[in-house]
Amino acid sequence: MKNKFLTFIQNLQDTICKGLEEIDGVAKFRQDIWERPEGGGGRTRVIENGNVFEKGGVNISAVHGKLPDSMQKMFNVEEANFFACGLSLVIHPKSPMVPTVHANWRYFEMYNENAEIINSWFGGGQDLTPYYLFEEDAKHFHQTCKTACDKHNPDFYPKYKKQCDDYFWNAHRNEARGIGGLFFDYLKETNGTRMEDWYNFVTEVGNSFLQAYIPIVEKRKDLPYNGAQRKWQEIRRGRYVEFNLVHDKGTLFGLKTNGRIESILMSLPPHVQWIYDYHPKAGSEEEKLLEVLKNPRGWIY
Numbered sequence: 001m002k003n004k005f006l007t008f009i010q011n012l013q014d015t016i017c018k019g020l021e022e023i024d025g026v027a028k029f030r031q032d033i034w035e036r037p038e039g040g041g042g043r044t045r046v047i048e049n050g051n052v053f054e055k056g057g058v059n060i061s062a063v064h065g066k067l068p069d070s071m072q073k074m075f076n077v078e079e080a081n082f083f084a085c086g087l088s089l090v091i092h093p094k095s096p097m098v099p100t101v102h103a104n105w106r107y108f109e110m111y112n113e114n115a116e117i118i119n120s121w122f123g124g125g126q127d128l129t130p131y132y133l134f135e136e137d138a139k140h141f142h143q144t145c146k147t148a149c150d151k152h153n154p155d156f157y158p159k160y161k162k163q164c165d166d167y168f169w170n171a172h173r174n175e176a177r178g179i180g181g182l183f184f185d186y187l188k189e190t191n192g193t194r195m196e197d198w199y200n201f202v203t204e205v206g207n208s209f210l211q212a213y214i215p216i217v218e219k220r221k222d223l224p225y226n227g228a229q230r231k232w233q234e235i236r237r238g239r240y241v242e243f244n245l246v247h248d249k250g251t252l253f254g255l256k257t258n259g260r261i262e263s264i265l266m267s268l269p270p271h272v273q274w275i276y277d278y279h280p281k282a283g284s285e286e287e288k289l290l291e292v293l294k295n296p297r298g299w300i301y
Contacts, residue, residue, distance in 0.1 A: 057090060
């Protein structure tokens with residue numbers, strides 16, 4: 001399974017990078033191949049200063065070795081070895097009219113002293129972080145997520161949509177990071193579900209990503225915007241940074257397992273502002289976004 005999923009994310013990285021380069025029209029992804037001293041490595045691809053995308057990364061990694069002490073406590077296990085692979089992406093557009101997007105699809109195995117698998121699971125999802133709210137974009141993104149889920153189980157979309165709303169919640173701000181999408185973790189073999197079934201589901205979601213995001217970019221990338229709207233984008237990007245550094249499990253896992261710091265922090269935008277006690281004007285488009293972030297909505301029901 002680990003080899004099968006690694007092949008999938010290698011191919012998906014190529015597909016997503018090609019699609020993003022095509023819509024940007026100018027910028028190309030720069031590639032870094034890196035190795036982790038403890039075992040494994042990855043392929044980082046970063047795009048910067050394009051027509052559409054100010055900064056973004058589409059990274060894959062496959063790492064293995066001894067499970068660090070901090071992770072042993074998290075999983076409540078004694079000494080164990082692990083393998084983890086995944087694709088993680090974050091794209092920050094230049095225009096505040098185009099939303100930031102994040103996605104991740106991953107697979108994890110844990111082994112005993114005899115190198116036998118004692119645990120394995122899939123995780124991942126995709127979510128949207130707009131700076132200005134276009135309801136038709138939110139509906140399109142969520143409908144694409146629902147369509148992918150419904151091919152496997154009609155209960156998946158409402159379940160993983162709620163998990164996304166719960167997970168991408170900046171508790172210290174009492175607001176969502178964005179308008180959600182899907183989030184799932186610890187998808188394991190059970191009596192009714194094989195790992196092959198989970199593989200089919202996770203890859204379905206992964207393959208839906210460009211369909212969920214590119215039409216939104218196409219529709220919004222040429223809209224006019226002013227300096228005040230750009231300032232609002234940079235303030236909201238600050239909340240994105242706060243979530244990633246305070247709450248995000250993937251970031252914390254990378255930092256605790258001696259991950260490659262450049263790849264971990266490529267999710268951070270290049271231009272950000274923190275303005276003391278900032279509040280948008282009452283009745284403004286900016287306030288409209290905040291209302292939705294404080295009270296997550298159902299977009300297609």
